[in-house]
Amino acid sequence: MRITSARNPKVKAWSELKTRRGRLEQDRFLVEGAREAARALAAGIRPCAWLVWPERAGAEEAARLAGAPVYELSEAAMRRVSYRENPPALIGVFERPARRLADLPPDPRRVLVAVEIEKPGNLGAMLRSADASGADAVLVVGDAVDPENPNVIRASTGAVFALPLAVVDHAAARAWLQERGLQLVAAAPAAGRVYWEADLSGPTAFAVGAEDRGLPPDWLEAADLAVRIPMEGTVDSLNASVSAALLLYEGLRQQRRA
Amino acid sequence: MRITSARNPKVKAWSELKTRRGRLEQDRFLVEGAREAARALAAGIRPCAWLVWPERAGAEEAARLAGAPVYELSEAAMRRVSYRENPPALIGVFERPARRLADLPPDPRRVLVAVEIEKPGNLGAMLRSADASGADAVLVVGDAVDPENPNVIRASTGAVFALPLAVVDHAAARAWLQERGLQLVAAAPAAGRVYWEADLSGPTAFAVGAEDRGLPPDWLEAADLAVRIPMEGTVDSLNASVSAALLLYEGLRQQRRA
Numbered sequence: 001m002r003i004t005s006a007r008n009p010k011v012k013a014w015s016e017l018k019t020r021r022g023r024l025e026q027d028r029f030l031v032e033g034a035r036e037a038a039r040a041l042a043a044g045i046r047p048c049a050w051l052v053w054p055e056r057a058g059a060e061e062a063a064r065l066a067g068a069p070v071y072e073l074s075e076a077a078m079r080r081v082s083y084r085e086n087p088p089a090l091i092g093v094f095e096r097p098a099r100r101l102a103d104l105p106p107d108p109r110r111v112l113v114a115v116e117i118e119k120p121g122n123l124g125a126m127l128r129s130a131d132a133s134g135a136d137a138v139l140v141v142g143d144a145v146d147p148e149n150p151n152v153i154r155a156s157t158g159a160v161f162a163l164p165l166a167v168v169d170h171a172a173a174r175a176w177l178q179e180r181g182l183q184l185v186a187a188a189p190a191a192g193r194v195y196w197e198a199d200l201s202g203p204t205a206f207a208v209g210a211e212d213r214g215l216p217p218d219w220l221e222a223a224d225l226a227v228r229i230p231m232e233g234t235v236d237s238l239n240a241s242v243s244a245a246l247l248l249y250e251g252l253r254q255q256r257r258a
Numbered sequence: 259m260r261i262t263s264a265r266n267p268k269v270k271a272w273s274e275l276k277t278r279r280g281r282l283e284q285d286r287f288l289v290e291g292a293r294e295a296a297r298a299l300a301a302g303i304r305p306c307a308w309l310v311w312p313e314r315a316g317a318e319e320a321a322r323l324a325g326a327p328v329y330e331l332s333e334a335a336m337r338r339v340s341y342r343e344n345p346p347a348l349i350g351v352f353e354r355p356a357r358r359l360a361d362l363p364p365d366p367r368r369v370l371v372a373v374e375i376e377k378p379g380n381l382g383a384m385l386r387s388a389d390a391s392g393a394d395a396v397l398v399v400g401d402a403v404d405p406e407n408p409n410v411i412r413a414s415t416g417a418v419f420a421l422p423l424a425v426v427d428h429a430a431a432r433a434w435l436q437e438r439g440l441q442l443v444a445a446a447p448a449a450g451r452v453y454w455e456a457d458l459s460g461p462t463a464f465a466v467g468a469e470d471r472g473l474p475p476d477w478l479e480a481a482d483l484a485v486r487i488p489m490e491g492t493v494d495s496l497n498a499s500v501s502a503a504l505l506l507y508e509g510l511r512q513q514r515r516a
Contacts, residue, residue: 043492129500134490162492196511230510232392234301234420242387242503245496249504252488253454 006076029148037092043161049093053078056089099167108136111205116142124155125241131159133248186223195227201258206247264334287406295350301419307351311336314347357425366394369463374400382413383499389417391506444481453485459516464505
């Protein structure tokens with residue numbers, strides 16, 4: 001189907017998926033670019049519609065699309081839907097995954113708990129680190145950016161589609177961790193113990209907060225153990241995705257050895 | 259001194275410092291923002307001029323500036339010099355450090371070799387990781403962004419000022435590493451050995467390439483050892499600053515224990 005007007009009601013509805021509110025209301029989200037959309041598809045995320053800009057190089061990808069209706073959009077319509085200054089040849093509209101605790105693997109060995117991460121680039125980079133290190137699950141906790149934010153998707157380089165991921169409030173996250181018998185390790189600059197001195201050889205969850213504020217006090221209190229990443233230079237913090245990677249890879253190292 | 263015209267020759271010269279070419283020709287660079295400029299000053303980088311936008315909140319910082327003439331710029335002039343859409347109240351013009359091998363510490367224990375890193379955000383983030391891990395020096399090698407690029411400065415959160423840093427070609431870098439008796443460890447996805455299985459307890463240099471291309475073949479050949487960071491998920495690479503942090507912190511762990 002061809003849509004030329006940027007004021008078409010379908011185009012309006014798709015353009016609203018650029019906002020968090022629109023994603024929550026419609027339970028849909030956008031994936032811009034053929035490579036990114038292929039990753040979402042490969043991870044089993046269900047497509048609802050394919051939006052193609054036929055005049056654009058690469059649009060022939062559209063011929064291979066399946067599982068959802070294909071719409072050919074005019075430049076004006078594509079520009080209204082896209083988040084980017086230069087819209088891609090293809091945008092996929094996908095069903096928003098439920099992101100429930102009940103869908104996470106039952107016996108995780110390493111879990112990342114991302115607490116109140118508001119910056120999309122930071123959450124995306126944390127997901128990339130978690131996926132690379134083989135984390136079994138990620139909990140996105142509290143007042144945080146939603147994982148279907150376009151900049152989370154981009155920074156995660158596709159990890160956001162493949163990783164088992166739950167979006168939960170603080171209490172539900174801590175109850176789930178306790179039920180699963182996971183040791184809760186909190187990253188805290190003031191902790192006495194360096195992370196590689198901790199015993200991480202059993203099932204462990206690593207709680208990491210935002211770079212500027214760190215973890216809220218109730219997470220520090222709830223933790224079985226607080227660990228510190230040594231800061232040996234003049235900068236006073238690491239990027240949250242670097243902190244997450246250091247902890248998760250140390251967990252992987254110790255668990256492989258055990 | 260007050261400068262109102264954006265066409266003033268001084269303003270023109272400062273605005274040229276936004277380009278690599280301008281920085282090389284004038285041997286100066288810009289630091290935008292009072293906090294960032296304070297970091298450069300604290301690290302002993304020499305100021306040549308302070309550019310202040312008096313109408314802007316925070317401009318009273320100017321009263322505390324020393325060591326260089328203070329210029330009050332009009333909004334139009336400030337906008338011409340600044341790299342940002344919203345120029346800050348203060349821009350410092352500094353002398354470009356020489357960045358020579360001869361100025362590095364004589365007996366380094368951990369060195370990061372950043373090979374052909376072209377993206378400013380990536381190099382800056384690598385410097386932040388290197389500084390946090392207590393690296394003694396960083397070599398910026400080959401066809402790379404210059405460390406005084408504004409986005410390197412921003413992403414490094416000040417590490418670029420504090421870290422001993424040399425900008426060198428491939429041959430000079432390798433000769434220096436050999437002279438210092440540093441074990442050269444190359445990060446390579448295809449290596450058989452996992453990084454934590456390598457003996458990093460002696461003086462070690464870690465060579466890390468760009469995320470998409472990795473290290474050039476001659477660096478892999480020159481290395482004493484190639485190591486791999488396990489990739490356990492679906493993404494096929496880590497951010498270069500994450501790779502650098504994993505290697506440098508494993509070096510720190512082993513060297514503390516030794």
